[in-house]
Amino acid sequence: MIKIESKKLISKLKTIPTGTGVYMMKDTRGEVIYVGKAKILRNRVRSYFQSSGDERLFIKFLVKRIADIDFVLTETEKEALILENNLIKQFKPRFNINLRDDKTFVSIMLDMNQTFPYPVIIRQIEPSTGKDKKSKKNSNNILYFGPYSSSRAVRETLRYVNSLFPIRKCSQNVFKNRVRPCLYYQIGKCVAPCCDLVDESAYKELINEIILVLKGKNSELLKVLKNKMHDASSSLKYEKAAMFRDRILAIENTIEKQKISTLKFVDRDVFGYYGEGNSIQIQAMFIRSGNLEDIASYRFSNINNTLSNVFCSFLNQFYVQTRFIPDEIVMPVESEDKEILEELLSEKKGDKVKVICPKRGEKHKLLEMATVNAENAFKIKQKSGGDIESVLTSLKKQLGLANIPKRMECFDISNTAGKQAVGSMVTFENGLPVKKKYKRYKIKTVSHSDDYAMMYEVMTRRYTRAFKEDDFPDLTIVDGGKGQLGIARRVFDELGVDRVDIIALAKSKKKAKGHSDSTHSLDERVFISNDADPIVPDQDSPELKLLVNIRDEAHRFALAYHKKLRKGQYYKSPLDKIAGIGQVKKRNLLKHFGDIQKIRKASLDELGKVKSITSKDTKIIYNYFQ
Numbered sequence: 001m002i003k004i005e006s007k008k009l010i011s012k013l014k015t016i017p018t019g020t021g022v023y024m025m026k027d028t029r030g031e032v033i034y035v036g037k038a039k040i041l042r043n044r045v046r047s048y049f050q051s052s053g054d055e056r057l058f059i060k061f062l063v064k065r066i067a068d069i070d071f072v073l074t075e076t077e078k079e080a081l082i083l084e085n086n087l088i089k090q091f092k093p094r095f096n097i098n099l100r101d102d103k104t105f106v107s108i109m110l111d112m113n114q115t116f117p118y119p120v121i122i123r124q125i126e127p128s129t130g131k132d133k134k135s136k137k138n139s140n141n142i143l144y145f146g147p148y149s150s151s152r153a154v155r156e157t158l159r160y161v162n163s164l165f166p167i168r169k170c171s172q173n174v175f176k177n178r179v180r181p182c183l184y185y186q187i188g189k190c191v192a193p194c195c196d197l198v199d200e201s202a203y204k205e206l207i208n209e210i211i212l213v214l215k216g217k218n219s220e221l222l223k224v225l226k227n228k229m230h231d232a233s234s235s236l237k238y239e240k241a242a243m244f245r246d247r248i249l250a251i252e253n254t255i256e257k258q259k260i261s262t263l264k265f266v267d268r269d270v271f272g273y274y275g276e277g278n279s280i281q282i283q284a285m286f287i288r289s290g291n292l293e294d295i296a297s298y299r300f301s302n303i304n305n306t307l308s309n310v311f312c313s314f315l316n317q318f319y320v321q322t323r324f325i326p327d328e329i330v331m332p333v334e335s336e337d338k339e340i341l342e343e344l345l346s347e348k349k350g351d352k353v354k355v356i357c358p359k360r361g362e363k364h365k366l367l368e369m370a371t372v373n374a375e376n377a378f379k380i381k382q383k384s385g386g387d388i389e390s391v392l393t394s395l396k397k398q399l400g401l402a403n404i405p406k407r408m409e410c411f412d413i414s415n416t417a418g419k420q421a422v423g424s425m426v427t428f429e430n431g432l433p434v435k436k437k438y439k440r441y442k443i444k445t446v447s448h449s450d451d452y453a454m455m456y457e458v459m460t461r462r463y464t465r466a467f468k469e470d471d472f473p474d475l476t477i478v479d480g481g482k483g484q485l486g487i488a489r490r491v492f493d494e495l496g497v498d499r500v501d502i503i504a505l506a507k508s509k510k511k512a513k514g515h516s517d518s519t520h521s522l523d524e525r526v527f528i529s530n531d532a533d534p535i536v537p538d539q540d541s542p543e544l545k546l547l548v549n550i551r552d553e554a555h556r557f558a559l560a561y562h563k564k565l566r567k568g569q570y571y572k573s574p575l576d577k578i579a580g581i582g583q584v585k586k587r588n589l590l591k592h593f594g595d596i597q598k599i600r601k602a603s604l605d606e607l608g609k610v611k612s613i614t615s616k617d618t619k620i621i622y623n624y625f626q
Helices: 007-014 041-047 057-063 077-091 151-164 172-177 200-213 218-234 238-256 308-316 337-349 363-385 387-398 451-469 482-495 541-571 583-594 596-601 604-608 615-625
Strands: 021-026 032-038 069-071 106-111 119-123 144-150 268-276 279-288 293-301 326-331 354-356 407-416 417-430 439-442 477-478 501-507 526-527
Touching: 007 069, 021 077, 032 077, 041 069, 041 279, 057 477, 069 363, 077 308, 077 337, 106 151, 106 200, 119 151, 151 200, 151 482, 200 218, 200 583, 218 363, 268 308, 279 308, 293 363, 308 337, 326 363, 337 354, 387 541, 407 451, 407 541, 417 451, 417 541, 439 451, 439 604, 451 482, 477 482, 477 541, 482 501, 482 526, 501 541, 526 541, 583 596, 604 615
Parallel strands: 268 326, 326 354, 407 477, 477 501
Antiparallel strands: 021 032, 021 069, 106 119, 106 144, 268 279, 279 293, 407 417, 417 439, 501 526
């Protein structure tokens, strides 16, 4: 037995119950530093203090800090597992791993209670509880698809769906208040149910086809579409038949591009892990209907624990959160909680769930693939350094955004008293500039100095095109304050853009308190919609530095274009105005005479001596200057 100084702890160890339950180890300050569960509490807890007991390295560090232990008895091991996860989430103990990804996963929801449903992105899948008394909505008529580990992945899925099927894309509020069809209708990507241009049954057929796509039942959908194409062709409705033909070809091309497929069309989550030193990377592969739909990575400090123990702790927490539960879970190590986990997940899913650790065959190959990807993700993370994902997630939380801003677009205007006015748009993805997506705009409709009108023109041009290409960012940033934000909001309202967050970024007009120095920089402020007062974030935070970097890049890009246009205007040569004098002849004239003034004073004979200048050119040049 390891020597114990605390009398209170010695007393607790003598009275440990023998039943099943959870134990909470505390330090001298009373803070919970470790939470565990056990089938027989007395045996498990006492093993920590046996000199020949638990050989895990982190136990030595843990035991030195234990001053007290509390116990909670449960009737079953399943209840103990649930309670252990809840307590880890509540206390965030130092020696446990804590899976903090409540909002990592997104799914697609179809609310079939609506007359004209449409797929939307959600973060949490609500459990089915029949009819909701408040909303009078039957939750059993709500369909969920996924999960996807990023908004980018789910957007790709929705972009594919929207490119195939002309369904509504606007939110419920916009849908109810619309009086005329939007741009999507004009370009043939929506049947405009908002304006009663399609009946409910025809729209329902589109939704049923989308459900087949989201369930991965492409072969069944192809049969349906081929029958419709033949029926339309037999009825001499060739345009309609061609539409079905194009849809069939698009689906067949997509099937060919699937990353991975298996003979069994099951839903399966496959996990692999890799670790070095005090870090472990866990990779999850989400297979739906036999196809790899998405992947996700998690990184933890193993605090001198074994990799297998960290992984088992991770898996115990992973499915306790509300998310899609597959038919099979493939894991790389055996777990003593395997049977409890199967029971718990089967109960939550309402169907049988298998937790397996394969040693050979197809599932073992998938396991090896997940492990290789975990190693790759681990090494990429080591080389790249910073954690941009946490910065973007924090930015979402701080500004109350609807989306994690993985893709951001920022706009700026540059002009001199309204002349040579230009607009710029820069694009950043995952915190890095994507210069091939930068855009420059020469102002066409505003001739005087009006930054608001110029911003309105530039953003209208950009997002009108975005509808045609179905190419939207997560966050739009404008350089300026309330006024510029109001213009951006107006553009979005007029075009019906309702899935993109908007903010404005501007420096304060007053110096920060406590700084009288005239050289001290002014605070950056963030303006958000529906909030009169700006947010003043920590001026040294990585979140603000990222926003400022994007804004400054937009300003640099706009200014460079503006200077280029100004230079072309201010340094235009008089020779450019003479008909028939191109770049070659202009260059030869300047090389021969040295400057414009000598060309002005030159005689016909002198002009005729210049290389490439004809007799006709000499007369035109002479007459122009004289």
